[in-house]
Every structure is written in structure tokens, then in C-alpha cells.
Amino acid sequence: MLTSKSSRPTPERLLDAAEKLMRTVGLASATTKAIAREAGCSEAALYKHFANKEELFVRVLMERTPNAGPLMAALQAGPGDPGAGVEEALADIARHASLFYADAMPMAASLFADPALLTRHREGVQQLGTGPHVVLDALAGRLRRERDAGRLGPDADPRTAAALLLGACFQRAFFLHFSGAHVVQPVEEFAPAVARSVWAAIR
Template identity: 45%
Template sequence: MGTRDRIIDAAEQALQEFGLVGATTKRIARQAGCSEALLYKHFPGKEALLLAVLLERLPALGPALVRLRKNVGHGDVAAGLTDFTVTAVEFYTRVAGIASGVLADPSLMAGFRRMLAEIGTGPHTPIRVLAEILAEEQRAGRIDAGLDADAAAAMLMGACFHRANLSFFAEPSDDTRAWAAAIVGTLLRR
């Protein structure tokens, strides 16, 4: 494993153990077995390191969306959307600590927003892509043509985000997969 990967792994571990404030670059470098100077050779700032953790280590929504898109027109739409929904809940649950810390620090948030804009992504991206996939399934005749794909995608992602956040305050009373299947079933009801 290369130095960059060790740093990202150490950052993810430090974020889980100490939260955003406690996951200092000094602590991350020490856990990665490198100097802080070497950490900064790989990452220009903490924002870039956080983005690397988000994009490279957390259960990614991108591959789940790619799987959905590959199955447009064939396969079980409900099963594919249910799998995606479970992944989205897992993603939002794992990203909550980073997101809340970034939101609480205006300078970190400003840097993070700039970086997301530069690479053309952000929290809106999976919603837009999911809406495109839903529209493709509509054109394939597998989802009700009357469904507002943009609203449906926003509602599905919003429900995932909400469930993830609620899980920090109370244990869900049902299984995430069963919940996801119920949400998708409601979305696809004709």
C-alpha cells in the first residue's frame, strides 16, 4: 500500500475515532506512519483529504448508480432500486460525521464547496443521476410514465438521508432492507 492510501486509511480511522475536530493532520500523519509534511505533499489541505476519504473509502453511490444504469431496460427495477437505497442509507450514515464537522466550520465548508465545484460534483449529483435513470426506465416502459423522475429521485434520496440521520438518535424499528423495499414499492406503485 502506498503512502497516499495509508494517509487516506488513517484519515478515515481518525475521523471515526475522534471526529472531524480530533482528526488533526498531525494525528492522521502519525497514524499513517509519515510526517505531516509528507501528508501535505499528497494533499494540499484537510479539505482535499476529506474529499479523498469521501470519494475513495466510503460506500460509494457512484458504483451503485452505474449498476442501476447498466440494468435499465432489463432486470428487476424494484430490486435494483432497493439495493441502491440500502447503499445510499449506508453512505449517508458513514458520511454524517464528516458532513456535520464540515458544516460546522465555515472556512472548511468554503474550501470544500470550492473543491466540489472544481470537480463538478456535490450532494446534488446522485439525485440528478438517479432522476436520469428513472427517466430512462420510464422511456423503457418499466416505470409509470406519470412519475415525476426529478421529484421521485429527490424524495428517495431525502428519505435515505433522513433515515441515516434518525439512526443516530434512535435504533430503527425495522430492517434497512425491508424499509428500502417499502420505500421503493411506494415509489413504483402505479
């Protein structure tokens, strides 16, 4: 019974619960009582493991951020592989970026409701040298390398191209949550279209 779900340590369950509530009912309704109930423990237990509610949220944002791994992997792979075309790689990146942003959007946007929490999170994040812009930097760097390897036009603008591709995916994720799935194209047709147009801009 080592793997029974109740064996999962309480702090983890609290982080899980907080994340789940932030995604579903929203930051405003993610109260300490609701989080404790969702985690299956008492409110007082929360304060045995976290100094206060804000610390819990900050740790959720730092540790339970949607998994950027696949996206970063898609960003780093590629340039050494001359078999795959750049456009296909861009489509793959657009696919991963669309999924990642769709995942991250609700929690990230929630922070705008509480500027104090946003500031705390920003400080923690920039002390770690990370942040949402690393994705953009990674794609820009990747494109710069592609250009230097002669696979892009010599006057291509890697940073701007990266901003275009990721920005389109980002805004699509926003529409998805803000207006509903019916106003956005499905990823399977969106990602290749985006890749095609960006590729046309830099080849």
C-alpha cells in the same frame, strides 16, 4: 515483502489515517499530531507531502469519499433488462443508497462545523462537475428513461420520486448516526418498503 503494510507509501497512509480519525474521533479531534501518530510517521513528514492540514482534509474528502461505485452501478443498470421489475430495481437502489449514505454521513456532516473547509470542498467539487446531487440526477434520469419506455405511468414525476427515495435513505442514515441503530428499521425491511411506496407513486 512488497505487500507488507509498511510498504504503503506515506501520503496514502496519511490519507488513510486522516479518514479514519475523521470517522471515529471526529474532525475536531483529528489533529495533525493524532494523524501522524495513526499513520506511523512524524508530524513533520505530514508537511513534506501536504501544504497544510486543510489540504489533507480536502484530499481525503475528494479521494477517499465513500465508494459510490456500487450505488451508481445499481442506478445505471436495469432499463435495458425487461426481465427485472422496476420495483425490485428500486429496492436494490434503496439498499445501496442506504449503505452509501450511512458511510458518507459522518464525514459530510462534519464539514458543517467548519464553513471555511466546506466552501473549499464545494469549490473543488463543483470544479469537477460532481457533488452529492449527481446521485439524485442519476436516479431521476433513470426514472425518466423508464417512463419514456412506458414502464411508468405517463404523469409520473421522476425528479420528485428520486428525491423521495434517496431522501428517505439519506435521513435514515442521519438517524442511524445521530440517534443510534435502535430508531431505524433494518435495511432489509426498509429498502423494500421504500421501493414499494415509491413504485406506487409512479406506476
